[in-house]
Amino acid sequence: MSTAQGARARARTEVTAAIKDAARRQLAEEGAAKLSLRAVARELGMVSSALYRYFPSRDDLLTALIIDAYDSLGEAAEAAHAAVPGADPVRRWTAVCEAVRGWALARPHEYALIYGSPVPGYSAPQTTVPAAARVGLLLIGVVRDAYGAGGLAELPLPAELRPEAERLAADLAPDLPPETAAALVAAWAQLYGLVGFEVFGQFNRVVEDREAFFRHAATRLAASVGLMARS
Numbered sequence: 001m002s003t004a005q006g007a008r009a010r011a012r013t014e015v016t017a018a019i020k021d022a023a024r025r026q027l028a029e030e031g032a033a034k035l036s037l038r039a040v041a042r043e044l045g046m047v048s049s050a051l052y053r054y055f056p057s058r059d060d061l062l063t064a065l066i067i068d069a070y071d072s073l074g075e076a077a078e079a080a081h082a083a084v085p086g087a088d089p090v091r092r093w094t095a096v097c098e099a100v101r102g103w104a105l106a107r108p109h110e111y112a113l114i115y116g117s118p119v120p121g122y123s124a125p126q127t128t129v130p131a132a133a134r135v136g137l138l139l140i141g142v143v144r145d146a147y148g149a150g151g152l153a154e155l156p157l158p159a160e161l162r163p164e165a166e167r168l169a170a171d172l173a174p175d176l177p178p179e180t181a182a183a184l185v186a187a188w189a190q191l192y193g194l195v196g197f198e199v200f201g202q203f204n205r206v207v208e209d210r211e212a213f214f215r216h217a218a219t220r221l222a223a224s225v226g227l228m229a230r231s
Contacts, residue, residue: 012054015054016054018044019040019051019054019055019061020061020064020065020068022040022043022044023040023061023065024065024109024110025043026039026040027065027109027110027112027113031112032062032112032113032116032119033117033120035061035062035119036058037051037052037057037058058122059122062113062119062122063124063125063127063128065110065113066113066114066124066128066131067127067128067131069107069110069111069113069114070114070128070132070134071131071134072103072107072110073100073103073104073114073134073135074131074134074138075134076099076100076102076103077096077099077100077103077134077135077138078134078138080095080096080098080099081095081096081099081138081142083095088229088230089142089143089145089146089151089222089229090219090222090223090227090229091229092142093139093142093143093218093222093227094215094218094219096135096138096139096142097191097214097218098214098215098218100135100191100195101194101195101198101214104195104196104198104199105198105199108199111195111199112199112200114132115192115195115196116196116200136172139184139187139188140172140173140176140184142227143173143176143184143227144173144176146226146227146228147175147176147180147226151227151228151230152180152226152227152228153223153226153227153228154179154226155177155179155180155183155226157178157182161182162178164182165178165179165181165182166178168181168182168185169181169182172184172185179226180225180226183224183225183226184225186224187221187224187225190224191218191221194214194217194218198210198214
């Protein structure tokens, strides 16, 4: 790459980052539904036609922000998991859950973008899936390790749920029992429900010691997927 090409690439990277930062500020002030390329361009002192060279549409910008948010959340969860090497499965699980909560509380508007109300007229493309899957795959990995080591409790499964559980296992974790796959999906939903309640204020005047409450709830979720603490 020539010096001129390198300079252009750096300039494009810097402008792209500035556009995203301005868009995140707009998310915080107006919400995702009101994200406007024209407003972002106006804040940056750009003409709209120049911004369209970076993001051809509002949906393209939304997708970039969504992927960035999922990746940032995934990185936080992975770092927390890496910080407890050799810990028992329950501690590894709760470390990931606590990282999700910490990230969401620090970045509520980005959390709302990926786990809040759907943006009218927007449908997330498949390109968001790898980033969105990072936390879930991490939790599946914790359970998989416990299963391989013989440290996973057997879970009950109603007969009417078995076909769905078998489908979930085939799609998400073919090496885990169907009972475990169904429990993982339920725990995944409950984790984000707990975090969402706190981020969006539903725990106000209900739960006071939210950190202790969440830690207990995350530990209960670990038990619900069959994880057992080392004795």
